[in-house]
Amino acid sequence: MTDKTMPALRFRGFYDAWEQRKLDTIFKKIRNAFVGTATPYYVDRGHFYLESNNIKNGQINRDTEVFINDVFYNQQTDKLLHTGDIVMVQSGHVGHTAVIPSELNETAAHALIVFTNYKEATDPFFLNYQFQTYKAKRKLETITTGNTIKHILSSAMKEFFVDYPSFKEQKKIGSLFKQFDHLITQNEHKTRLLKQLKQAYLQKIFNQELRFAGFSDDWEERKLGELASVLTGFPFKNEDFVANGKYLVITNGNIQNDSSVVDVLLGNSIDDISDEIKERYYLNKNDILVTMDGTVGRTAKVVDDNLILAQRVGRLVSNTNPEFVYQWLNHGSFFNEMTKVSHGGTIKHISLNEISNYRSTVPSNNIEQQKIGAFFKQLDITIDLHQQKLDLLKKQKQAYLQKLFI
Missing domain, CATH: 3.90.220.20 (DNA methylase specificity domains)
Structure with a gap:
């Protein structure tokens, strides 16, 4: 335990210097998730199979999903992911991480590094957000290999140093950024729904399925x-x-x-x-x-x-x-x-x-044109306001990431 230091911004009541710890002093296991071809086992519905493209911005997204059948899933019983494990993308956009939530307990995974079985009380979200800091990203770049496609080894991650405060301070920091991500996700959802709503109205109004009251002339x-x-x-x-x-x-x-x-x-x-x-x-x-x-x-x-x-x-x-x-x-x-x-x-x-x-x-009627333009302009203003709020939340999160971590 060397190089004790402190971040620029701290929660009230915390004064101790942070330690630097190698990841293999925190986890009992740092291993590769199953790597191999699962193509013969893909099914339309079944067990969700976590892959690298599901890891983005520190979270697990399921915009695209792959499923595997019972036979292949049962072959992974000693490699399944559990609540609180941290996963890291191993190839491509290396270094992206996420924490396994309770609803994905006992999930099979592919082409990821898994950090599991904590040796002592550690908040996984604290470590997950630390991996999102500029400092951690720069350090990860120094241990990646490959030219066109980047790779990172689980053996290299065992020797990777992280900054490590007390468990109570970890929980405070992890909780704050979980709230940020919750707000960001909510606003992303609202913004996406508004954009979808606008597209639906564009189709219906310009296909003349919907008309403003009082207008019936042919276009x-x-x-x-x-x-x-x-x-x-x-x-x-x-x-x-x-x-x-x-x-x-x-x-x-x-x-x-x-x-x-x-x-x-x-x-x-x-x-x-x-x-x-x-x-x-x-x-x-x-x-x-x-x-x-x-x-x-x-x-x-x-x-x-x-x-x-x-x-x-x-x-x-x-x-x-x-x-x-x-x-x-x-x-x-x-x-x-x-x-x-x-x-x-x-x-x-x-x-x-x-x-x-x-x-x-x-529309042949200029007033109908004006009404259509004004209607969509107001929708655009609402969308832009939500987008600005979303962008601000993301900037605030980045600012706090740099202040609350070393």
Whole structure:
């Protein structure tokens, strides 16, 4: 027991220095979970089989599930996972960990390192969250092997040092981060449900299964080029960019699938531009942008100032209701059509003409367009607020991880 020290932030009543302990002084067993092919034993339903892709962000997710039959499961009786065991991804995204909850007691697993049978009172959640700190991740990188696919050995983990306070302090820290994860999971669920709700309404309203009261006129087919001017940006060069320039240069990378607005937290900036470039390429609020390279057909709205558009990003300047046009492009068929007409090899491309020639039906009544746009705008605002809350919780968790651990 060497190198005693303390974290920057502590719960009241705890003053003792932390120890450094090798993991094999904490666990009686650090072993590999079953490694081999279970393909002949896969079944539609049966015993849940824990794999590396189920371990994410310190938790077990079951978005994808594999099941094994009784025969294969019964062969694993001496290798099953139990409540409180810690599992670590052994290959690929190595070092990701999770604690086995009570509902997964006696679970079979594949391609994981298992930490089991504690030698003394230890809070598994405390260790699980310690593995999520930057310090632990950097240390794990030094003992991984492999180039394209990374690997980590259970024998190396036996010699791995962790910071180790008293059991009571471990419980306090573990409990705090469990609360963080509970809040994060709840908000992820709410945000996901809201996004699903929006997609359902987009389908029903733009398929005309649902109409606002008082509107019964037939919709008419229109080209996108009839509802908006379709333009693109300026071919800036690398030497044009400066640090902390006045104008952010917007590229395809600023248009993200999970946000209705242009991401202004990344990219290059410029300072000196001519009046001509500013007049032609300065983005105005309510402009709609479309990705023209890579994953083509993604869209986002401009809501910020001091943005200049780069070449190969489509810019739609609506001559009707910009909010309606944006939502009209997001019910699915525009993205699918742009994907279908795209050309190129590994990186796909679309042209301004292909964007402009997109066709679909729209309400003939401008007031109905406004109502549709306003309805979905409010949904987007609600989704963005939940997403911001979720992002804040994740940042707070990361901040506390660095303060409450050494």
